Amino acid sequence: MHAPEPDTPHCALATVVATLRAAGCVFAEDEARLLVDAATHPGELARMVEHRTSGVPLEHVLGWVEFSGVRMEVDAGVFVPRRRSELLVRQAVALLHPGDVVVDLCCGSGAVGVAVAAASTGVELHAADVDTAAVRCARRNVESVGGHVHEGDLFDALPATLRGRVDVVVTNVPYVPSEAIALMPPEARDHEPQIALDGGPDGLDFQRAVAAEAPRWLRPGGHLLVETSAHQAATTADIVTRAGLLARIVRSGELDATAVVGTWRVDY
Incomplete structure (x- = not known):
């Protein structure tokens, strides 16, 4: 599923929320905010959303996870701490x-x-x-x-x-x-x-x-x-x-x- 490349942060957030929700992401709003904040340009955001909607764990898409109050790097293919x-x-x-x-x-x-x-x-x-x-x-x-x-x-x-x-x-x-x-x-x-x-x-x-x-x-x-x-x-x-x-x-x-x-x- 390819996401459009929105022009404004507000448009980006709304578009990403709708895309994630359609893909079945339970916490679409929270995930969308993290993805929009992490992306440095619209093309990167579109790729991140595409990876997430294809089933890649959010933590692998972002490259990090918040665990016990500390931000940890998590590479693709590495166990995500629960x-x-x-x-x-x-x-x-x-x-x-x-x-x-x-x-x-x-x-x-x-x-x-x-x-x-x-x-x-x-x-x-x-x-x-x-x-x-x-x-x-x-x-x-x-x-x-x-x-x-x-x-x-x-x-x-x-x-x-x-x-x-x-x-x-x-x-x-x-x-x-x-x-x-x-x-x-x-x-x-x-x-x-x-x-x-x-x-x-x-x-x-x-x-x-x-x-x-x-x-x-x-x-x-x-x-x-x-x-x-x-x-x-x-x-x-x-x-x-x-x-x-x-x-x-x-x-x-x-x-x-x-x-x-x-x-x-x-x-x-």
């Missing part, structure tokens, strides 16, 4: 002290780690992802707050010097069951990497892998924070408990979010 992940940020910030070490595992754009660092004082931030495109995007976000980005598979990506001294691990590993990928909105299943969505047959393969390794990286009293779904929460908590951590489930009705917080307790 607002529900702000629960991880809130929980992590409440646990941290100046000088603590934070790891954002499966970081995608690095949004969770950056938001944690922005809301904390003097933390040492490390972020890791296996996807090269995500790492490239995360470097711009994470390094802007003085953090470090590593490429590799889960904890294998981290420098060995962090072993046993991490205070908080935050992770939004994929937790969608493989068969449920086809039921996701087209914006996600068609424009985000499957590696960032598919959590295996029951959605919990990566949670098992992270929980099993976490005790080797956490300091005594350190915490593992795992995003999960409401119906998976009990199983996620059991996975964390079986790894040797004390687990509790936290929920936010405001964010429609669920997470499990595991604490590594070592008796001496």
Whole structure:
């Protein structure tokens, strides 16, 4: 669907709203304002509207997303952080002290780690992802707050010097069951990497892998924070408990979010 190239900002906004609404965009007015503000000339606006009406996520069209009060760059093909992940940020910030070490595992754009660092004082931030495109995007976000980005598979990506001294691990590993990928909105299943969505047959393969390794990286009293779904929460908590951590489930009705917080307790 091609959008006309309007002559005035007022005309542009009205035209874009009508075009987005016709394409089925639920928040057409809000999205139109963002697109009109972002475009530097009518031709660019027309291209952006065309991409959006073809199903490209708004965040990929704009190149950024507002997350936890911070603007994050999000490249095409990189997982778009959801607002529900702000629960991880809130929980992590409440646990941290100046000088603590934070790891954002499966970081995608690095949004969770950056938001944690922005809301904390003097933390040492490390972020890791296996996807090269995500790492490239995360470097711009994470390094802007003085953090470090590593490429590799889960904890294998981290420098060995962090072993046993991490205070908080935050992770939004994929937790969608493989068969449920086809039921996701087209914006996600068609424009985000499957590696960032598919959590295996029951959605919990990566949670098992992270929980099993976490005790080797956490300091005594350190915490593992795992995003999960409401119906998976009990199983996620059991996975964390079986790894040797004390687990509790936290929920936010405001964010429609669920997470499990595991604490590594070592008796001496």
